[in-house]
Amino acid sequence: MQPVSDRAMNLAHFADQAARRHGTHKALIWGDKTWGWIELNARVNAMAYALRHEYGVTKGDRILVQSTNCNQMFESMLACFRLGAVWVPANFRGQPDDLNWMAQSSGAVGLICHADFPDHAKACGDDMKFTLSIGLSDFAEDYDAVTNRHMGKTVPLAEVGRDDPCWFFYTSGTTGRPKAAVLTHGQMGFVVTNHLCDLMPATTHADATVIVAPLSHGAGLHALLMIARGATTILPEGAGFDAADIWRLIAAHRATSLFTVPTILKMLVEDAGVDRFDHTCLRYVIYAGAPIYRVDQVRALEKLGPVLVQYFGLGEVTGNITVLPPALHSAVDDPRPGTCGHARTGMQVQIQGPDGAELAPGETGEFCIIGPAVFAGYWNNDAANAKAFRKGWFRTGDLGHMDAEGFFYITGRGSDMYISGGSNIYPLEIEQIILMHGDITEVAVLGIPDDKWGEIGVAICVPRAGTNPSEADLLAHLKPLIASYKMPREFHFWGNLPKSAYGKTPKKLVREAFLAKHPDRCT
Numbered sequence: 001m002q003p004v005s006d007r008a009m010n011l012a013h014f015a016d017q018a019a020r021r022h023g024t025h026k027a028l029i030w031g032d033k034t035w036g037w038i039e040l041n042a043r044v045n046a047m048a049y050a051l052r053h054e055y056g057v058t059k060g061d062r063i064l065v066q067s068t069n070c071n072q073m074f075e076s077m078l079a080c081f082r083l084g085a086v087w088v089p090a091n092f093r094g095q096p097d098d099l100n101w102m103a104q105s106s107g108a109v110g111l112i113c114h115a116d117f118p119d120h121a122k123a124c125g126d127d128m129k130f131t132l133s134i135g136l137s138d139f140a141e142d143y144d145a146v147t148n149r150h151m152g153k154t155v156p157l158a159e160v161g162r163d164d165p166c167w168f169f170y171t172s173g174t175t176g177r178p179k180a181a182v183l184t185h186g187q188m189g190f191v192v193t194n195h196l197c198d199l200m201p202a203t204t205h206a207d208a209t210v211i212v213a214p215l216s217h218g219a220g221l222h223a224l225l226m227i228a229r230g231a232t233t234i235l236p237e238g239a240g241f242d243a244a245d246i247w248r249l250i251a252a253h254r255a256t257s258l259f260t261v262p263t264i265l266k267m268l269v270e271d272a273g274v275d276r277f278d279h280t281c282l283r284y285v286i287y288a289g290a291p292i293y294r295v296d297q298v299r300a301l302e303k304l305g306p307v308l309v310q311y312f313g314l315g316e317v318t319g320n321i322t323v324l325p326p327a328l329h330s331a332v333d334d335p336r337p338g339t340c341g342h343a344r345t346g347m348q349v350q351i352q353g354p355d356g357a358e359l360a361p362g363e364t365g366e367f368c369i370i371g372p373a374v375f376a377g378y379w380n381n382d383a384a385n386a387k388a389f390r391k392g393w394f395r396t397g398d399l400g401h402m403d404a405e406g407f408f409y410i411t412g413r414g415s416d417m418y419i420s421g422g423s424n425i426y427p428l429e430i431e432q433i434i435l436m437h438g439d440i441t442e443v444a445v446l447g448i449p450d451d452k453w454g455e456i457g458v459a460i461c462v463p464r465a466g467t468n469p470s471e472a473d474l475l476a477h478l479k480p481l482i483a484s485y486k487m488p489r490e491f492h493f494w495g496n497l498p499k500s501a502y503g504k505t506p507k508k509l510v511r512e513a514f515l516a517k518h519p520d521r522c523t
Contacts, residue, residue, distance in 0.1 A: 162186025418447020
């Protein structure tokens, strides 16, 4: 039987709903500026009207956004959704050429660019039908001037289907150029429901969240959860990360949730502000985006209490693979050390072998996913789609195993694994043990080519401030804890590890930095 309808709710309906139910309640706080739901939704409607009637934006058109977090970027997401257009937010730390490439690959018709990025606007402006500037600039009319000109005007919600695109979510590009994962209205409707069910149950309009990361990625989805509940989103004023300011905002606005990544959570917990500001209002501190090291998890639990929520997921499945709720976190006597939790509601997760067959509990293989949160594929990239899907399952590229009770464990990215002397070695296991040494605060283990062994393990370690650990210290620490074939052959000590715009430490960046220091090791 064919479905009678494939219609889906337009995601911008969340803002309409919040304006009706919670009109003057705080929707967005940015510095000393505050917008209630009626005012914010009026601004969204005004911009949507301008995009439609001044600039000719229609359903399916892609709108590129280059900006740091601000109210205009927040609004532009909803304005695009309202029209049935596609929001294409860029990593604001990318170069002008990166934005130009995104413009070409997405086929964007318009650009909304912050005034701080004139070179980015210039790099792709000639290919745009229009450009708007967030703030006064020499390259385009100001976003706010356009919005103010059309205040009071509205645009009906575009009729959308389940598979109609709403967001091009560009991957981080661990190999080659980033790919545009196509997120759709129907998929995202499920994702919002699932996140609220599994990550933040009982969230209402009375809750508030502080956005720690750029809205262009997972933080944008977290903001959408707040919109769905009519709750308050708080944006820090500065473009850079300031741990003390995050704690100040949490205390000042009685924020109840926080979304971050493990490296940022570590920085927050180690900052003096965690003791200086009251954070007892927090109910959910959600971390995702990379495996967390056990020592960092324990430290966060000791500082924050039973509020941690871990989820595992990629942009392509909008975070919906596993969840480890607060009740399953433990600072002592953890019954399942290293687990990333169980499968998300409505999603099926399998550990599969190279042939696509499901593996038995305890066997290491690839995380593969089916369910309503899986994206619609990569935009204009048949080769990537053919590689990413097998018999309907999305192949994540992440390796791990499941135990007999259905809890999952991440071993690492398939691309992180290396083979030394014929043995598969997974860096995450070694990194966890190195971090048990009290003088090491960060570490990355790489597989580097070697004439004798094929590859050898190289550990890049960041000593804790005021300490001076040696290679001998780490070898003595590791020897009783790991098999000899897993032992790194080299230890290097750096002042810090490179971070992505989203606060992660991708092995790609560490490898590039290592090879820049040691060009003779490139082959």
